[in-house]
Amino acid sequence: MILKLVVTGANGQLGREVARQGGKHELLLAGRDVLDISNRVAVTAFLKAHKPDAVIHCAAYTQVDRAETDENGAFLVNVIGSQNLAASCLEIGARLVQVSTDYVFDGTKRQPYREFDAVNPQTVYGRTKWQGEEIVRQILGRHYIVRTAWLYGDGNNFVRTMRKLATGNPVLKVVHDQVGTPTSTVDLARVIYKLLESDAYGTYHATCQGQCSWYEFACEIFRQDRKRVLVEPVLTEQFPRPAKRPAHSVLDNHMLKMTIGDPMRSWQEALQEYLAQD
Ligand SMILES: NC(=O)c1ccc[n+]([C@@H]2O[C@H](COP(=O)([O-])OP(=O)(O)OC[C@H]3O[C@@H](n4cnc5c(N)ncnc54)[C@H](OP(=O)(O)O)[C@@H]3O)[C@@H](O)[C@H]2O)c1
Numbered sequence: 001m002i003l004k005l006v007v008t009g010a011n012g013q014l015g016r017e018v019a020r021q022g023g024k025h026e027l028l029l030a031g032r033d034v035l036d037i038s039n040r041v042a043v044t045a046f047l048k049a050h051k052p053d054a055v056i057h058c059a060a061y062t063q064v065d066r067a068e069t070d071e072n073g074a075f076l077v078n079v080i081g082s083q084n085l086a087a088s089c090l091e092i093g094a095r096l097v098q099v100s101t102d103y104v105f106d107g108t109k110r111q112p113y114r115e116f117d118a119v120n121p122q123t124v125y126g127r128t129k130w131q132g133e134e135i136v137r138q139i140l141g142r143h144y145i146v147r148t149a150w151l152y153g154d155g156n157n158f159v160r161t162m163r164k165l166a167t168g169n170p171v172l173k174v175v176h177d178q179v180g181t182p183t184s185t186v187d188l189a190r191v192i193y194k195l196l197e198s199d200a201y202g203t204y205h206a207t208c209q210g211q212c213s214w215y216e217f218a219c220e221i222f223r224q225d226r227k228r229v230l231v232e233p234v235l236t237e238q239f240p241r242p243a244k245r246p247a248h249s250v251l252d253n254h255m256l257k258m259t260i261g262d263p264m265r266s267w268q269e270a271l272q273e274y275l276a277q278d
Pocket residue numbers: 008009010011012013014015031032035036037038057058059060061062077081099100101102129147148149150151152155
């Protein structure tokens with residue numbers, strides 16, 4: 001199936017990988033310079049002019065700490081932007097892939113979160129991403145809401161930060177009491193394209209397999225890099241940030257396993273591929 005696809009946020013970390021994996025499909029790459037999703041008139045005109053089969057919506061207000069003092073800014077992008085896209089998709093008969101986050105949960109569950117678990121966002125970012133999900137559900141039936149976490153790819157991310165910090169710092173202090181699953185944009189983009197081949201609309205968790213703390217993630221980066229770096233585990237309270245991070249935000253890809261049957265790779269395997277190429 002060859003699809004005509006619009007990619008929002010095409011210059012972001014995930015947008016770039018979605019563009020790279022476009023393959024046989026006809027892609028219209030819409031970075032912020034091409035399409036500001038918060039502009040309803042522009043979104044309507046763009047989608048009506050191009051009439052894609054689907055929109056892969058990778059644009060978002062992702063500055064978690066800044067959002068705490070810029071609620072309207074985050075709302076405009078994460079909620080109104082999603083509303084604009086969903087409404088235009090409805091009008092032209094297109095499907096929508098809405099990318100969301102583990103921050104919709106409060107991180108207090110000790111087991112991996114499943115798709116139908118109750119949300120309880122603790123931050124402005126998490127709340128606006130949840131509201132973005134909800135507005136898509138209300139407007140457009142043919143949606144795939146794909147929640148991911150701890151994403152890294154071609155952009156600013158934890159792996160690049162650790163590699164940079166390793167030169168010139170004898171000891172790195174990394175948080176050990178937040179647990180999640182590092183996820184490569186390669187794996188996430190792959191699953192998005194698989195979902196688009198199906199009509200299995202709904203809400204999905206899509207992270208790599210396994211779990212670790214940020215400290216364990218850092219140790220694994222240096223182990224695979226064969227670098228001797230002293231990493232010291234520390235507590236979240238030693239690194240106060242404006243936005244609260246969920247302590248335990250491991251996601252269970254239950255819906256993916258039950259529909260398209262793709263559990264995704266282990267986080268260590270995906271990391272190995274990334275480190276070899278980045
Ligand atoms: N990164 C993570 O760890 C993580 C974890 C869970 C979920 N997610 C979700 O995954 C998705 C992709 O994240 P990412 O890591 O690729 O983020 P990213 O690198 O920050 O990319 C987001 C892109 O959206 C663009 N954008 C912001 N406002 C816009 C607007 N009004 N109109 C059009 N484009 C706009 C940004 O452009 P500018 O650079 O010009 O602002 C940026 O290119 C997002 O939905 C995010 O919430 C990310």
